[in-house]
Amino acid sequence: MTQFDTLFEQALSALAREDRRRRLRTVDGEGPAQFRRSDGSLLTDFSSNDYLGLSRHPLLAERSAEWGSKAGTGSGSSRLVTGTRSLHERVEAKIAALKGKEAALLFASGWQANASIIPALARLSTEQMGAPALVFSDRLNHASLHHGCAAAGLSQIRFRHNDLTHLETLLEARAGQPGLRLIITESVFSMDGDCADIPALAALAQRHNAFLCVDEAHATGVLGPDGAGLAAGIEGVSLVMGTFSKALGGMGAYVAGSQALCNWLLNAASGFIYSTALPPTVLGAADAALDLLPEMEEQRRLLARRGNWLRERLKEQGWAESGSMTQIVPVMAGEASRALEMAATLEQERMLVVAIRPPTVPKGASRLRIALNAVQTEEELERLVQVLGCCAGGVL
Ligand SMILES: Cc1ncc(COP(=O)(O)O)c(C=O)c1O
Incomplete structure (x- = not known):
């Protein structure tokens, strides 16, 4: 403890009141598009930018x-x-x-x-x-x-x-x-x-x-x-x-x-x-x-196809269109608190999708930023869409 810590704590509490406080979380890499939590459970990675899965090549x-x-x-x-x-x-x-x-x-x-x-x-x-x-x-x-x-x-x-x-x-x-x-x-x-x-x-x-x-x-x-x-x-x-x-x-x-x-x-x-x-x-x-x-043309084509597929599914579920054209597909939540709730729901279902909040994005434009990669499986994508469907239907 130093005499400055009260200042830090006050500033952090102000961020928390606006759902903007960030915390580090530890997940260890575990095979293609998987993270292991400290409790030993696995999460599918829908957040990192390792789009081609090369970090484990x-x-x-x-x-x-x-x-x-x-x-x-x-x-x-x-x-x-x-x-x-x-x-x-x-x-x-x-x-x-x-x-x-x-x-x-x-x-x-x-x-x-x-x-x-x-x-x-x-x-x-x-x-x-x-x-x-x-x-x-x-x-x-x-x-x-x-x-x-x-x-x-x-x-x-x-x-x-x-x-x-x-x-x-x-x-x-x-x-x-x-x-x-x-x-x-x-x-x-x-x-x-x-x-x-x-x-x-x-x-x-x-x-x-x-x-x-x-x-x-x-x-x-x-x-x-x-x-x-x-x-x-x-x-x-x-x-x-x-x-x-x-x-x-x-x-x-x-x-x-x-x-x-x-x-x-x-x-x-x-x-x-x-x-x-x-x-x-x-x-x-x-x-x-x-x-x-x-040599990775096939993975690039797969990412493009998956991006189109996911956007179609999100549209069917009634999510606001985001303008995405690539492997990055935002699901627009609006308020930071809603984005956090959705991320928590996905995590309960063993999927890691980080909520993106102000100041990274404008106020009122908080979102889940889904990052597709070439090593996620079709079953994992189906499951993601299923849980997002529940979030869209207000089953939160
Ligand atoms: C558009 C853009 N430029 C630059 C950077 C910074 O790159 P790095 O992570 O290598 O510092 C990022 C990463 O977050 C980014 O998204």
């Missing part, structure tokens, strides 16, 4: 162990000190090839990448264009992208979710203003599972001489040619970022773009400069996942 575990035993468990310093290995360069080359870009640069996490790319681009604008960057961002962008803008001291010009007419109006309104125009979007929105129209955004960016950044965290591995994402091969996308932490079953992140962009980021992105390089164990898993992606 033997090739990832094998290469991670092999690279770790050959090159060590840690990199010892930042990439710019003594941390750069040929293994980093190998993974960066594979990412650049997958994304169809000149170069790529690894980061320790997606959060860290987003939080530091934007300040680096903002600095470019101030130093080279003599004016602050103008950031046009989708309203539903991930917290890490908002953090990047805040860290750069930029106030965002937010456009309505996926509304390119609104974006164009905002761009036109600032046509005469100096500074680098940044358009920032996710390609698959993490809490809604809908997609941005990347070709249209790229065309818009080109018309307005804007730098388009696309966060492909939830598309990489799952969508696009060989799982390369929705921005792959589209001209006019200046920067793509993505993570190894979701469909690629590991940890870490990357940015892909021109060589000059990557050279600038390694000079200006503080999350890259002042953080220890990814270790060989993590790189091994990423490298193996990248090798497997082209």
